[in-house]
Amino acid sequence: MKTLGLIGGISWVSTVDYYRYINEGINAKLGELNFAQCLLYSFSYQEIVSNGMKGDFEATYKRLEEVAKMLEADGVAALLLCANTMHMFADRLQQTINIPIIHIGTATATAIKEKGLTKVALLGTKFTMEQDFIKDKLKEQGLETLIPSPDDIAYIHKTLTDELGKGIIKPETKARYLQIIDGLTAQGAEGVILGCTEIPLLLTQDDLSIPAFDTTKIHSDAAVEFMLNG
Numbered sequence: 001m002k003t004l005g006l007i008g009g010i011s012w013v014s015t016v017d018y019y020r021y022i023n024e025g026i027n028a029k030l031g032e033l034n035f036a037q038c039l040l041y042s043f044s045y046q047e048i049v050s051n052g053m054k055g056d057f058e059a060t061y062k063r064l065e066e067v068a069k070m071l072e073a074d075g076v077a078a079l080l081l082c083a084n085t086m087h088m089f090a091d092r093l094q095q096t097i098n099i100p101i102i103h104i105g106t107a108t109a110t111a112i113k114e115k116g117l118t119k120v121a122l123l124g125t126k127f128t129m130e131q132d133f134i135k136d137k138l139k140e141q142g143l144e145t146l147i148p149s150p151d152d153i154a155y156i157h158k159t160l161t162d163e164l165g166k167g168i169i170k171p172e173t174k175a176r177y178l179q180i181i182d183g184l185t186a187q188g189a190e191g192v193i194l195g196c197t198e199i200p201l202l203l204t205q206d207d208l209s210i211p212a213f214d215t216t217k218i219h220s221d222a223a224v225e226f227m228l229n230g
Contacts, residue, residue, distance in 0.1 A: 001026070001037050002227045005076030005099075007067055009042030010083040011165040014197030014216055018082045021220035022227075029228055036227065039076055041067045045165060052127075061089045065096055072097050080223050084195050084215055085125045088133045100226075105137030107222035108193060108215050112143055115211055117191045119144040121184035123177070124195035126157040134195060146189050152180045164198035174202050185210055 004022070008015030023035045043063070051060045064086065068079055078100045081087055087104055094101050112120055120138070122145050128134055129147040138145050148156065159173050177199075181192050191211040194200050200214045 002077035003037040004227055005071035005079045006040045006082055008082035010048055011045045013167045015082045017216050018220055022223050025224035039071055064089055068097050072099050078102055078226055083197055084128045102222050104215050104219045105134040107218050109138045109141040111218045113141050119188050119190050121146045121189035121192040122195050126153050128195050129153050146184050146187055148180050160196050160198055164201055
């Protein structure tokens with residue numbers, strides 16, 4: 001089994017799910033008392049949020065690069081960035097290290113293609129929805145992406161930071177998310193990417209009429225596959 005490096009704490013709430021899914025996945029494959037060989041570095045989420053509020057993304061990148069190189073020096077075989085938004089740095093970071101980054105966008109695109117879909121809605125932070133670091137990975141596999149209106153983007157981003165990132169679940173927030181997804185479905189979305197690792201804390205497939213793609217679970221499954229098969 002290969003040793004995996006996880007960079008989490010962005011937020012810790014969803015990082016718990018990563019750790020659980022990866023360990024459960026290894027155990028399901030190998031049985032007995034086999035679990036994941038991994039090293040986890042967990043950020044204080046406030047550091048990342050504060051940098052974002054100041055627009056100082058370079059500071060976040062430098063910290064991410066520092067941690068990635070530390071984990072590489074400790075002997076991990078690959079890195080997992082335990083958040084969609086952190087993948088805005090993934091391609092740049094990949095150029096500075098000698099181990100692969102298992103990309104959440106590539107893994108998600110593969111899962112969508114396996115379902116035979118061609119057009120999907122994308123929910124996440126405003127950075128994930130407005131920038132191209134996830135959408136480009138989908139486009140590479142021939143997938144079209146729909147995103148919400150600017151007002152809905154602002155609402156989703158705020159609730160991810162102020163509620164879900166703290167483990168706060170509100171029924172009115174869930175209702176608004178479902179309304180947003182219904183609007184995107186009316187525009188032709190055949191599925192929806194739960195493209196922030198906190199969104200599955202609020203919504204599950206049972207809540208939706210179209211296929212949901214939980215990026216936390218998809219990314220974790222890709223990690224398990226790498227650890228066992230490369």
